[in-house]
Amino acid sequence: MNLLLLEPAEVRSDGTSVVSAWRARHLRDVLRVQPGHEVRAGMVDGGLGTCTVLALDEDTVTLKCTFDVTPIRPSVDLLLALPRPKVMQRLWAQMAALGVGQIMLTNATRVERNYFDTHVLEPDNYRPLLLEGLQQARDTHLPVVSIHRRLKVLLEDDLDSLCPNGARLVAHPGSKETFTAALGTNPAHQRGETRTLLAVGPEGGWTDFELHLLAAHGFAAVGMGGRTLRSDTACVALLALLHEALR
Amino acid sequence: MNLLLLEPAEVRSDGTSVVSAWRARHLRDVLRVQPGHEVRAGMVDGGLGTCTVLALDEDTVTLKCTFDVTPIRPSVDLLLALPRPKVMQRLWAQMAALGVGQIMLTNATRVERNYFDTHVLEPDNYRPLLLEGLQQARDTHLPVVSIHRRLKVLLEDDLDSLCPNGARLVAHPGSKETFTAALGTNPAHQRGETRTLLAVGPEGGWTDFELHLLAAHGFAAVGMGGRTLRSDTACVALLALLHEALR
Numbered sequence: 001m002n003l004l005l006l007e008p009a010e011v012r013s014d015g016t017s018v019v020s021a022w023r024a025r026h027l028r029d030v031l032r033v034q035p036g037h038e039v040r041a042g043m044v045d046g047g048l049g050t051c052t053v054l055a056l057d058e059d060t061v062t063l064k065c066t067f068d069v070t071p072i073r074p075s076v077d078l079l080l081a082l083p084r085p086k087v088m089q090r091l092w093a094q095m096a097a098l099g100v101g102q103i104m105l106t107n108a109t110r111v112e113r114n115y116f117d118t119h120v121l122e123p124d125n126y127r128p129l130l131l132e133g134l135q136q137a138r139d140t141h142l143p144v145v146s147i148h149r150r151l152k153v154l155l156e157d158d159l160d161s162l163c164p165n166g167a168r169l170v171a172h173p174g175s176k177e178t179f180t181a182a183l184g185t186n187p188a189h190q191r192g193e194t195r196t197l198l199a200v201g202p203e204g205g206w207t208d209f210e211l212h213l214l215a216a217h218g219f220a221a222v223g224m225g226g227r228t229l230r231s232d233t234a235c236v237a238l239l240a241l242l243h244e245a246l247r
Numbered sequence: 248m249n250l251l252l253l254e255p256a257e258v259r260s261d262g263t264s265v266v267s268a269w270r271a272r273h274l275r276d277v278l279r280v281q282p283g284h285e286v287r288a289g290m291v292d293g294g295l296g297t298c299t300v301l302a303l304d305e306d307t308v309t310l311k312c313t314f315d316v317t318p319i320r321p322s323v324d325l326l327l328a329l330p331r332p333k334v335m336q337r338l339w340a341q342m343a344a345l346g347v348g349q350i351m352l353t354n355a356t357r358v359e360r361n362y363f364d365t366h367v368l369e370p371d372n373y374r375p376l377l378l379e380g381l382q383q384a385r386d387t388h389l390p391v392v393s394i395h396r397r398l399k400v401l402l403e404d405d406l407d408s409l410c411p412n413g414a415r416l417v418a419h420p421g422s423k424e425t426f427t428a429a430l431g432t433n434p435a436h437q438r439g440e441t442r443t444l445l446a447v448g449p450e451g452g453w454t455d456f457e458l459h460l461l462a463a464h465g466f467a468a469v470g471m472g473g474r475t476l477r478s479d480t481a482c483v484a485l486l487a488l489l490h491e492a493l494r
Contacts, residue, residue, distance in 0.1 A: 002475050094480045137474040224487065225494055227384040228249050233341045236480055237487030244488055247472055
């Protein structure tokens with residue numbers, strides 16, 4: 001645990017918090033804290049700082065929290081054609097760790113419709129995984145997740161309000177354009193708009209129709225060499241490249 | 248299956264090959280091949296090309312193979328502090344898909360010794376996973392795997408013969424150096440040596456002693472921003488960044 005992440009409701013108005021269950025056990029048995037010790041901590045969608053251990057007993061740890069640093073919200077958003085459930089499940093924590101502001105999951109021609117009916121897309125399933133990723137990367141910004149059953153409706157009706165500004169890129173195996181080059185010539189990026197939305201297709205790729213639709217809505221193609229990668233590998237690699245290009 | 252990958256022993260001297268079991272079923276039921284159809288194919292550690300379907304029956308597919316393209320061996324090698332078995336198991340296929348010439352797995356202070364005693368490091372376990380990654384990425388170069396119980400012995404006695412030339416980089420969360428910048432000033436890279444060896448530490452990081460030892464053996468530090476990532480996410484992200492910097 002690189003960061004003790006607390007929900008807003010877990011922190012009282014005087015800044016104290018009592019944690020129990022696995023977090024108490026981790027503090028006591030792995031980090032071996034004692035009263036007076038400080039641990040790195042943060043509040044979900046809030047600040048970063050430290051918690052000082054006030055007291056420990058068998059089941060709980062009482063902490064005094066100070067969250068005095070406001071972490072920067074990741075400037076990258078993701079529009080992802082829904083991968084198969086097993087792959088999606090592996091991605092939640094990794095996306096949150098790499099840093100994503102918004103995750104829009106969409107249908108596409110080469111996405112199987114029954115992928116949308118799994119527990120993998122339930123908040124009760126993915127929220128703990130996103131928090132795990134945030135704790136790994138010491139961030140507090142929980143990615144905002146939305147699920148879209150029709151790509152065309154998303155692009156035509158919803159995207160401008162979900163992502164009102166910023167550069168739009170679409171990862172396309174056929175493109176020779178690097179992230180750095182694509183951002184360098186991007187009008188939104190040149191205007192100083194700080195957010196970047198990256199669209200990542202399904203295992204079998206976007207169809208030509210979908211690529212045209214994305215292009216018509218301002219998505220410029222970027223590539224990363226000739227190798228075809230599994231969705232989760234591609235997604236991690238692409239997010240890393242985009243963050244690096246924005247660094 | 249993006250590529251039908253055959254072992255050298257599976258291809259007769261006249262270029263024909265008979266495949267059975269899951270590959271025959273995949274050709275017949277998923278790709279729905281018929282006599283005369285061509286499929287993309289390759290030979291492990293050999294060429295790339297096509298196989299033409301000669302005949303099908305209930306259990307087998309007979310093919311005529313032409314391997315006329317020699318793929319370029321990935322110019323990246325990896326020296327990886329052995330992650331915990333579950334994470335290592337997830338990495339095999341991804342490393343092969345991203346493209347790695349050699350994988351040297353090593354002990355380090357923050358690696359638990361019992362990680363070395365798992366079936367995850369048996370060739371019978373990892374070879375099929377590496378092949379899966381090659382088939383995904385349409386490559387034929389099977390990464391060469393070696394296992395090293397002592398980092399110091401590896402660096403002092405074995406590394407110069409395993410990796411006789413090329414740039415050496417070590418990923419270090421504290422470094423602000425990008426891959427592009429680090430390669431730009433690297434003497435081996437400037438001399439035109441084409442290989443690059445990347446060292447990736449354990450979950451808890453290299454110790455100061457290990458970092459000094461790596462530096463003494465020519466490893467220059469590179470970073471990728473302030474976020475701490477799980478070993479497998481970090482490994483995929485770092486390999487993607489290195490390949491991109493070499494592109």
